[in-house]
Amino acid sequence: MKVNGAVHPPPVDPRRLLSDHLRHDLGLTGTHVGCEHGVCGCCTVLLDGAPVRSCLMLAVQAEGHDVTTIEGLAADGEALHPVQQAFHECHGLQCGFCTPGFVMSVVGLLEQHPNPTAEQVDEGISGNLCRCTGYASIRRAVVRAAELSKQ
Amino acid sequence: MTTRWFGERVQRVEDDRLLRGHGRFTDDINENGERALESVLVRSPFAHARIRSIDVIAARAMPGVVAVFTAADLPFGHTDLPILIPHPNLTHGRTQRCLASEVVRYVGEAVAFIVAESRSIAEDAAELVQVDYELLPVVITPESAARADHLVHDDVPGNVAAEMIQEAGAVQSALAASPHRKRLHFRFERGAASPMEARAVWARWSTAEHRLTVYDSTQSPTSIRGGLAVLFGLPESNVDVIAPDVGGGFGPKIMLFYPDELLVPFAAMKLGRPVKWTEDRQEHFTAVNQERGQVHEVEVGYDSDGKLLALDVDFVHDAGAYTPYGIILPIITAAQVPGPYRVPNYRVRFRDVYTNATPTSPYRGAGRPHACFVMERTLDAVAAELGLERAEVRRRNLIQPDQFPYEVGVAWQDGNRVVYDSGNYPALLEKALTNLGPRPAGDQVGMGLGMYVEGTGVGPYEGAHVQVLVSGKVVAATGIPSQGQAHATVWAQIVADQLGVDVADVEVTSGDTRRFPWGVGTFASRGAVTAGNAMAVAAGMVAEKAKHIVADHLEVDAADLELVGGKVQVKGSPDRGMPLAAVAVLANPVRYAFGGGSEAATQFTARARPGPPLHEGEQPGLEATGYYSPPGSTWAAGCHAAYVRVDPKTFRLEILKYVVIHDCGRVINPLVVEGQIEGGVAQGIGGAFYERLAYDDEGQLRNASFMEFLMPYATEIPTIEIDHIETPSPLNPLGIKGAGEAGVIPVGAVLASAIEEALGIPITEMPLSPLKLFELSRPS
Numbered sequence: 003m004k005v006n007g008a009v010h011p012p013p014v015d016p017r018r019l020l021s022d023h024l025r026h027d028l029g030l031t032g033t034h035v036g037c038e039h040g041v042c043g044c045c046t047v048l049l050d051g052a053p054v055r056s057c058l059m060l061a062v063q064a065e066g067h068d069v070t071t072i073e074g075l076a077a078d079g080e081a082l083h084p085v086q087q088a089f090h091e092c093h094g095l096q097c098g099f100c101t102p103g104f105v106m107s108v109v110g111l112l113e114q115h116p117n118p119t120a121e122q123v124d125e126g127i128s129g130n131l132c133r134c135t136g137y138a139s140i141r142r143a144v145v146r147a148a149e150l151s152k153q
Numbered sequence: 154m155t156t157r158w159f160g161e162r163v164q165r166v167e168d169d170r171l172l173r174g175h176g177r178f179t180d181d182i183n184e185n186g187e188r189a190l191e192s193v194l195v196r197s198p199f200a201h202a203r204i205r206s207i208d209v210i211a212a213r214a215m216p217g218v219v220a221v222f223t224a225a226d227l228p229f230g231h232t233d234l235p236i237l238i239p240h241p242n243l244t245h246g247r248t249q250r251c252l253a254s255e256v257v258r259y260v261g262e263a264v265a266f267i268v269a270e271s272r273s274i275a276e277d278a279a280e281l282v283q284v285d286y287e288l289l290p291v292v293i294t295p296e297s298a299a300r301a302d303h304l305v306h307d308d309v310p311g312n313v314a315a316e317m318i319q320e321a322g323a324v325q326s327a328l329a330a331s332p333h334r335k336r337l338h339f340r341f342e343r344g345a346a347s348p349m350e351a352r353a354v355w356a357r358w359s360t361a362e363h364r365l366t367v368y369d370s371t372q373s374p375t376s377i378r379g380g381l382a383v384l385f386g387l388p389e390s391n392v393d394v395i396a397p398d399v400g401g402g403f404g405p406k407i408m409l410f411y412p413d414e415l416l417v418p419f420a421a422m423k424l425g426r427p428v429k430w431t432e433d434r435q436e437h438f439t440a441v442n443q444e445r446g447q448v449h450e451v452e453v454g455y456d457s458d459g460k461l462l463a464l465d466v467d468f469v470h471d472a473g474a475y476t477p478y479g480i481i482l483p484i485i486t487a488a489q490v491p492g493p494y495r496v497p498n499y500r501v502r503f504r505d506v507y508t509n510a511t512p513t514s515p516y517r518g519a520g521r522p523h524a525c526f527v528m529e530r531t532l533d534a535v536a537a538e539l540g541l542e543r544a545e546v547r548r549r550n551l552i553q554p555d556q557f558p559y560e561v562g563v564a565w566q567d568g569n570r571v572v573y574d575s576g577n578y579p580a581l582l583e584k585a586l587t588n589l590g591p592r593p594a595g596d597q598v599g600m601g602l603g604m605y606v607e608g609t610g611v612g613p614y615e616g617a618h619v620q621v622l623v624s625g626k627v628v629a630a631t632g633i634p635s636q637g638q639a640h641a642t643v644w645a646q647i648v649a650d651q652l653g654v655d656v657a658d659v660e661v662t663s664g665d666t667r668r669f670p671w672g673v674g675t676f677a678s679r680g681a682v683t684a685g686n687a688m689a690v691a692a693g694m695v696a697e698k699a700k701h702i703v704a705d706h707l708e709v710d711a712a713d714l715e716l717v718g719g720k721v722q723v724k725g726s727p728d729r730g731m732p733l734a735a736v737a738v739l740a741n742p743v744r745y746a747f748g749g750g751s752e753a754a755t756q757f758t759a760r761a762r763p764g765p766p767l768h769e770g771e772q773p774g775l776e777a778t779g780y781y782s783p784p785g786s787t788w789a790a791g792c793h794a795a796y797v798r799v800d801p802k803t804f805r806l807e808i809l810k811y812v813v814i815h816d817c818g819r820v821i822n823p824l825v826v827e828g829q830i831e832g833g834v835a836q837g838i839g840g841a842f843y844e845r846l847a848y849d850d851e852g853q854l855r856n857a858s859f860m861e862f863l864m865p866y867a868t869e870i871p872t873i874e875i876d877h878i879e880t881p882s883p884l885n886p887l888g889i890k891g892a893g894e895a896g897v898i899p900v901g902a903v904l905a906s907a908i909e910e911a912l913g914i915p916i917t918e919m920p921l922s923p924l925k926l927f928e929l930s931r932p933s
Binding site: 032034036038039086134135136 | 400872
């Protein structure tokens, strides 16, 4: 499978979840695990460009696919991706644990709806739980990210 | 001090690495590529049972299993864990042992600990542990506990861990003399904090250095360090405890010790390899402390104007199976029921009772949401009886701005009495009503209102270390960790103001005992007050030191100097001064020039002054350690108001408008405070209407997953409209009060009030749900 543009061999253990493979075999610990039953969205990554929950997939199922994790959005030393930048400007994160999952969901959302309505914003982030922000600042960040993406 | 950064909406300095996926949470720790052994706990599946035997032979024999521990294998296996906050009224305090070997008293109590080469092997081995349980009768509700249907601990009569009665005034005679009296009953169920990161611990023992290093997703690394040093007989200086990035806390991570916090370091020492444990979500539901279960009987006496004359509150607090955190929660409820109102005669009695459920300890709000619910629901009842507006009844009872300091007449959680330091409660109420505006059109619309005070910033103390480096950059450290409260940003603002530097030049470390070993923890909305003021004290000491060094060198009076723009300069003469970097060099007289401009401080180049290079009492380095210990709590306050609509058929809740007026004294960073409030209100809405811990009669939590414990998504949380007033605290130099918990406190009371009006049915309990409203609306 390809992860953030680089080709990696499949995991040794066939029962390895994609989330665990990314975190513990490839060292990409930016993908977080909050519930391991597909509700919280912390583990969201892009599979061929679309948001998926990496805790609901076996790593071997990602064979032949293109995986993007939070680490793949902006290289070290380079400017933040517009969605990351918007979360910073709008105080869209507190503890930062749910944040990578939200950012990946919003990247997917804006891919589908570059100018999302308020309903589309709520819908687009309604697969991710945040216990810190109360979502208001995340909504603002999505709107801001749409603006920044066009600049 | 020139105030420049304090009060500004400074964007957070901690965001960049968190946004890039470079956060470092405990499960991410992989020091020097060392692969830690992984571990799991075998937990009791029963709420109350005697352990006849534990058989770990098959688990031990499994390939890949490194060790299996039961109580018999631990040197501390038969020691009760500590009661963290002893109290004279806690006459029957009981704590669990690290691993149970005789009786288990809640589902999730740890029984055995398995360490293996991988998590999956450890989990497979856990299946092989055979525990023979003899089931015992279960006590699950606070009511049945108080009736003592069965005993949770054989040696605790009536299940009562503690009882406390306090009285201010003379309630019996005041009630007898009241023109109106009313009895009320209010019930609050347990809730769960549910931070997105569950708990985790990672430990390494270095035999060569005789040193224990522990990463822990905790709210109190300094206390964990103290406890581990005692348990293992090590000097504290040989134990490092680090709370790295912590993915939310909200209270339960202030509890110590969870069994894993002792077992993981113990196993690392015994096995000579790093060991980690990461909790999964399902075990988090029963293994991590909960809160809020209370049942209250109230009698209120009032006059025909709606003025309170007497209030008698008798409540039962559900302690769960043990009392590790003492009786802080019911003490807080008892202290906070009167809220912002004058209650001339107040009596409160509580009993803290054992049940066969997870122990309780503070969860954001900590005793206050239920206290607020009791008082606000009582005032709504008084208004309804007299046919008065709910706001008017509150207006007539509020403590007035000229009545501070205001003594309530009951005990506070820090051992002092409850004394409100400052506030303007009428302004909060009027502003909330103004911002709420006119009632939206439509049927089944209700208005709700709730006011609260919050004792914040409890002691005993926090400290800080601040140092100006020879580069001119500043490093600052404090013992308390952040779980998302932007400590690195707000402490930098405070330090930058004191030293006249840019906020970007201040780098803060918090929650790492290697950098700052003393302190208490992040809880009780205390961080800003205690560590914030400690930062100001330490940075102020550094500023004074810098002035004296420059005064010596420029032969000017220190009183004529100021710190501005990264320089120490003569007031009004910016050309006469010295960069802070150069002052840092001069602060450390050296023999060897090692770069960074240090040649200026060598013996033949430094300006000569009489006496030895370091005068008596002087210390090298442009640095200082300062402490702040509050004389008493600072009292924040607020008013929330809302309009809701409830669908008469589905009982779906729609929050049409929600306004918050908040007073936490002087605000360091409005961006951060508003984030705290928005998050608190959302947690309050979740706790009031969506989340419910569904325990059955056997003490099984039937909904221990996010599939069934319904935390709100964005689709459930409305926009919260926030406004502030500022009544600075007279108790600390910065005039600040805490803000972390405020958002959650009145939400239950506000929604109950609004739903009661929308549907015309009495609301006396929390949490609600569409099903609960359907049941309450059914004609009986």
